[in-house]
Every structure is written in C-alpha cells, then in structure tokens.
Amino acid sequence: MATQSKSVARPTARAKAGARAQGARRTVLLVATRKGAWLLHGDGARRAWRIDGPHFLGHIVNHLVLDPRDGRTLLAAAKTGHLGPTVFRSTDLGRTWTEAARPPAFEKRADGSGRSVDHTFWLTPAHGNEPDVWYAGTSPQGLFRSADGGVTWAPFSTINDDPQYLKWFGTVQDGTPDGPKLHSIIVDPRDPKHLYFGMSGGGVHESTDGGATFRTLIDGLEVVEGFPRDDPTAHDPHCIRMCPSSPDRLYQQNHCGIYRIDRPSNHWVRIGVRMPKKVGDIGFTMVVHPGDADTAWVLPMDGQTVWPRTSPDGKPAVYGTRNAGKTWQRLDAGLPREQAWWTVKRQAMCADAGDPVGLYFGTTGGELWASRDEGGRWKCIARGLPEIYAVESGELR
Amino acid sequence: MKVLIPSPLRSYTAERNWVEASGATLGDVLDDLDRQFPGIRFRMIDEQERMRRHIRFFVNGGQTFDLAQPLQPADELFIVQALSGG
Numbered sequence: 339m340a341t342q343s344k345s346v347a348r349p350t351a352r353a354k355a356g357a358r359a360q361g362a363r364r365t366v367l368l369v370a371t372r373k374g375a376w377l378l379h380g381d382g383a384r385r386a387w388r389i390d391g392p393h394f395l396g397h398i399v400n401h402l403v404l405d406p407r408d409g410r411t412l413l414a415a416a417k418t419g420h421l422g423p424t425v426f427r428s429t430d431l432g433r434t435w436t437e438a439a440r441p442p443a444f445e446k447r448a449d450g451s452g453r454s455v456d457h458t459f460w461l462t463p464a465h466g467n468e469p470d471v472w473y474a475g476t477s478p479q480g481l482f483r484s485a486d487g488g489v490t491w492a493p494f495s496t497i498n499d500d501p502q503y504l505k506w507f508g509t510v511q512d513g514t515p516d517g518p519k520l521h522s523i524i525v526d527p528r529d530p531k532h533l534y535f536g537m538s539g540g541g542v543h544e545s546t547d548g549g550a551t552f553r554t555l556i557d558g559l560e561v562v563e564g565f566p567r568d569d570p571t572a573h574d575p576h577c578i579r580m581c582p583s584s585p586d587r588l589y590q591q592n593h594c595g596i597y598r599i600d601r602p603s604n605h606w607v608r609i610g611v612r613m614p615k616k617v618g619d620i621g622f623t624m625v626v627h628p629g630d631a632d633t634a635w636v637l638p639m640d641g642q643t644v645w646p647r648t649s650p651d652g653k654p655a656v657y658g659t660r661n662a663g664k665t666w667q668r669l670d671a672g673l674p675r676e677q678a679w680w681t682v683k684r685q686a687m688c689a690d691a692g693d694p695v696g697l698y699f700g701t702t703g704g705e706l707w708a709s710r711d712e713g714g715r716w717k718c719i720a721r722g723l724p725e726i727y728a729v730e731s732g733e734l735r
Numbered sequence: 736m737k738v739l740i741p742s743p744l745r746s747y748t749a750e751r752n753w754v755e756a757s758g759a760t761l762g763d764v765l766d767d768l769d770r771q772f773p774g775i776r777f778r779m780i781d782e783q784e785r786m787r788r789h790i791r792f793f794v795n796g797g798q799t800f801d802l803a804q805p806l807q808p809a810d811e812l813f814i815v816q817a818l819s820g821g
Contacts, residue, residue: 396743420743420789420816421778437774443782454781 364734365690366431367698368412369706370399373724375414377432379734384696384710387719393432401685403461404732407469413488415458415474423457425474427488431734440490442474442482444498453478453498460685461488462523465530475520479507479537481549495549506540506570514538521684522578526585534588536578541570542590558606560594577624577684584631587662591624591636591684598663609663613638617650617657617668622684623699627712628691632662635669635689635713637682637699648679656697656713669713680705685728700726736806738768739813744779747772756812761792762802764812779814791815 367378367387376391393399397416405411410429417423425438444453455476464471464483474482474491483494497503510517519538526532531548534555542559543552556573565572574593581587586601589609596610596619610619620641627633635658640646649655655670680701687699697709704723709716738756740748748754756771758764762784769776779790784802786792792799793813794806806812 418743420741420787422781422787424774424778439773441774441777443777446782446784450783452783454783454785
C-alpha cells in the first residue's frame with residue numbers, strides 16, 4: 339500500500355473550531371434509490387440523522403439535488419418501471435412536489451429516427467449568476483437545460499442531434515447496463531460559459547462558449563485494449579469532479595483508471611497507478627475536497643476478469659489522497675472487515691462543506707455510510723434502503 | 736368515453752380510476768387526457784409518439800398499438816401497466 343505524508347485526521351484545534359462552525363450548519367443528505375428517495379437531516383455535529391421519506395416510493399430516482407443558490411429548492415429525476423421519465427420540483431424540502439410541465443425530451447423527428455429519453459440521470463444547478471438555470475444529462479446521452487428552475491426543459495447545445503456526436507454515443511448496447519448516460523455536467527464557478535460533461539460511453543467534452551460548441555478532452559485517457567484512444571466512442575469516464583477551490587484542476591474516475599488534469603493542459607494523468615496493485619484503480623465514484631485541491635477520495639471496486647464491480651476481496655475501503663494522487667491511503671476504519679460485496683455507484687458518494695469535511699456514500703445494498711472526519715472513521719447511518727443510486731449533500735438555509 | 740386509469744397514473748387524476756375523455760382516435764383521447772391531467776400523456780407516450788414499453792392500451796377488450804386507431808364515444812379504453820419486473 340502507498341503511504342502519504344499528510345495525516346488523514348485534521349489537527350485537533352482545527353477540528354474543534356470546525357465543530358463549532360459546523361454547529362450552525364444544517365446538513366441534509368439527499369439519497370436517491372431504485373425505489374424512492376430519502377432525506378436525512380443532520381444535527382449540528384453531524385452525529386445524529388433524522389430520516390425523512392420515502393418520497394416517490396416505487397419511483398426509480400436517479401438523482402436528487404438541492405439548489406445551493408437558494409438552499410431550499412430540490413429537483414428529483416424520476417421514472418417508474420412503467421411510466422416515462424420526469425422531473426419533480428419542491429421548494430419546501432419535499433413536503434410538496436410539482437412535476438415539470440415539460441420534462442427533458444428529445445426533438446421529435448418525423449422520419450422515425452428520433453431518440454427518446456429513457457431516464458434523466460444527472461442534474462446540475464448552473465452558475466450562481468444564473469439562479470433559475472439547471473442542466474440535465476439523460477440516458478441515452480442527451481444534454482438539456484431549464485431556464486425556469488426546472489419547470490420546463492429544452493434540448494441544449496447542438497450535440498443531441500449532431501451526426502458526429504450521434505456516432506460517438508454508440509447504441510444502447512454500447513453503454514452501461516441500464517443505458518448509456520450523459521453525466522458529470524460541470525459549470526466553472528469563474529465562468530458560466532465554461533462547461534464540461536462526460537458520457538458513458540463517449541468521453542469527456544468541454545465548451546468555453548456557453549455550449550455553442552464542444553470539443554473533446556480525452557488525451558491521456560486509456561481505453562479498453564484493442565480500441566483506438568482517439569475515438570471518443572471507446573472512452574468511458576465514470577465520474578468527473580472539478581475542485582471548487584481550484585477550478586483548473588479536475589479529477590476523474592474512469593473505466594480505465596483514476597486521472598487528474600490541470601488546465602490549461604489538455605492531458606489527463608493517470609494518478610491511479612499509485613494505488614495498491616491488489617486493489618487497483620477501477621471504480622465508479624470520485625469525490626474532491628471542497629477547500630483543498632490536493633485532496634480527493636475514491637471507492638475502488640473489483641474490475642478484474644469478469645468485472646464483478648464489488649468491493650475488492652469483499653473488503654470495502656475508501657482511498658484518499660492529500661497530494662493530488664502521488665500517494666493514497668486506505669480509509670476503512672469502521673467499515674466491514676470482510677464479506678461486504680458492495681458496489682457504490684458514480685453518484686453515490688459525496689462530501690459536505692464542513693470542517694473537517696464529512697464524507698458519505700450509499701451502497702447497492704441500501705446502506706448509507708458517513709464519516710465526520712474526512713474518512714478517518716466510518717459509521718453506518720441508515721440501512722435497509724433500496725439500492726442506492728445517488729447521495730448528495732446540501733446546506734439548508 | 737370511459738377510460739380506466741392504472742394505479743401508477745392515478746396521482747394525475749386525483750386517485751380516480753375511471754375518467755371521461757373524448758377524441759376521434761386513441762391519440763386524440765390521450766391528448767384530451769393530457770389537457771385534463773397535465774403531464775399524464777408523456778408518462779405513457781414518448782417524444783417520438785411511441786408507446787412506452789410497459790404501457791398497454793385496450794379498446795373494448797382488444798389490444799391496440801396504433802395511436803391513429805379510430806374510437807367511438809361509446810367505446811371503453813383500458814390503460815394497463817404491463818409486467819415490468821421487481
């Protein structure tokens with residue numbers, strides 16, 4: 339195992355000061371599952387959690403997000419096994435929900451070749467200067483935008499119907515088991531026109547003109563053996579995160595390793611090569627520290643042979659770096675020591691804005707785990723939930 | 736005509752299982768349902784005018800896959816959720 343120079347736990351004095359500041363915070367965890375959504379309200383110390391739910395029992399909820407611009411508005415991407423996809427909106431923390439008047443949907447094509455949204459997969463609030471703007475990514479791959487807080491949605495940019503992009507999207511058979519996805523929609527906090535997104539499959543893409551045009555950003559990323567690296571179709575970024583404290587730095591958990599990029603470089607560096615060999619650097623999720631761009635976390639899974647996509651050897655662990663990927667440390671205190679064959683999906687791990695930072699992840703087995711000290715110790719705060727698809731944290735106002 | 740609404744869609748109809756709708760074709764009736772219960776049509780019919788995979792329509796007991804099928808005011812339309820797994 340690689341080691342690191344910085345300690346995982348923060349200095350005691352800082353932790354105490356952080357705990358005092360945390361006392362004024364109201365952290366909420368937003369848990370989206372295969373059969374509904376739950377909200378967990380934390381006390382000031384993030385020790386006790388009050389669970390609220392289910393919301394939309396029986397709905398497949400792929401993402402539930404709190405708008406950080408108002409600290410009140412929730413958007414939920416939902417569908418059921420029978421019914422088509424939609425988006426629900428709440429402005430009272432889930433006491434009441436209103437369905438979008440026009441959910442994300444592709445343009446109708448008279449020749450019968452048009453695509454249909456199977457589900458909205460990813461929701462991203464736009465720049466702070468655009469208070470009612472949201473972006474959505476769908477399965478199959480599509481990019482949508484709402485300018486009215488999520489009430490009506492329209493196709494965004496030209497990529498949904500661009501012949502080149504249609505080729506890169508591949509077919510339903512080329513994507514993840516429940517459909518190819520557009521995800522990881524990122525807005526640069528310095529510039530609302532600077533956007534990124536990822537596609538599984540289809541690679542990483544960047545716009546600097548507000549979505550009028552996009553260009554690929556795949557240099558340095560590896561692909562499955564035998565496929566050309568310069569073809570976005572072969573690329574499968576699982577989760578991309580921008581560092582809030584240093585927006586020129588992004589981290590990525592890819593189907594083929596863990597990467598970092600420091601802009602303006604266009605080259606991704608595989609930092610996962612420093613992970614322990616017996617664990618590897620395959621996984622779905624990627625989390626960055628809100629205030630320290632050298633710190634990030636992953637939750638590796640078994641990507642060998644037939645790709646079980648479980649925790650390696652049945653021993654789940656978060657791995658953290660505090661030096662931008664030069665070294666990694668295993669963070670498994672409190673987690674099961676054996677026979678825990680979890681998968682944690684790409685949206686199912688997050689950080690809060692506390693100090694020390696709280697980390698959270700949800701498993702395919704319906705367990706929700708939390709750490710109040712940046713991964714130093716883990717505690718299960720909910721179990722028995724349906725398969726967890728996404729976990730987001732938010733600060734209530 | 737009388738339309739039977741399946742349980743997953745009754746949140747749109749104030750939990751009513753039978754509602755009244757009118758139209759010369761199945762598509763027209765679904766348009767009328769959407770006027771009365773906004774959003775209900777898209778949950779059944781996608782943006783390319785294709786019936787969603789697990790939604791079925793029966794007119795007077797006979798299944799139809801054609802949104803252009805003519806309907807009469809005395810017909811009964813059953814909207815049914817097909818089995819879709821656990």
